[in-house]
Amino acid sequence: MELNHKSDFRKSCIKRLKFTSVTSKYYKDKIILKKLENFINKNKAQNILLYIPLGIEVDVQALINKLRKIKNKNVYVPYMEGDSFKIVKYRLPLQKKKFGIKEPNNSFFKADKIDLAIVPIVGVDAIGKRIGFGKGMYDRFFDRLSYKPTLVFTQLILCKSxxxxxxSYDIQADYIITN
Incomplete structure (x- = not known):
């Protein structure tokens, strides 16, 4: 595989997502959030890794807020550390960090095993492997886990090569949820 194919694909997906986010993002977010909520309930997931969204990603903030109010649900988000991240419990206040990503404060609390990870994507290739922003943080995180949670990729519009x-190290979804 030539690197320029992957980076060209990434650039074209980001361009499509930026256009989509301007036109009908609110409507698409609502559809996807409902699908995610149904998926979480159907699978009885209790420990859920979500993400704090960037502009072109599905805005899962309303889902985070809703899940936090449910007694047996724990919501975790990435906290960047070195070349990857660790998971921390979602809590306020959020602070803007590297790459413009918001994060809660660091936590030394050891998180439970996550049942379900909802991961934003820029695109997927022909075999359903994630194309992200190119930093490899999610790939390294899941590679270092000693177990495999259910992986759900989410995107406003599916951008598939x-x-x-x-x-070989790129992560692959168990499910992809888009509008």
């Missing part, structure tokens, strides 16, 4: 662009 008909070619295999991924490397």
């Amino acid at each position: 008909d070619k295999i662009l991924s490397e």
Whole structure:
């Protein structure tokens, strides 16, 4: 695989997502959030890794707020550390960090095993492997876990390549939820 194919694909997906986010993002977010909520309930997930959304990602903030109010649900988000991240319990206040990503404060509390990880994507290749922003943080995080939670990729509009662009270490979804 040539790197320029993957980076060209990433750029074209980001361009499509930026356009989509301007036109009908609110409506698409609502549809996807309902699907995610149904998926979480159907699978009885209790320990859920979500993310604090960037502009072109599905805005899961309303879902985070809703899940936090449910007694047996624990919501975790990434906290960047080195070349990857660790999971921390979602709590306020959030602070803007590297790459413009908001995070809660660091926590030394050891998180439970997550049942379900909802991961934003820029695109997927022909075999359903994640194309992200190119930093590899999610790939390294899941590679270092000693267990495998259910992985759900989410995106406003599915941006899928008909070619295999991924490397062996790129993570693959169990499910993809889009509008």
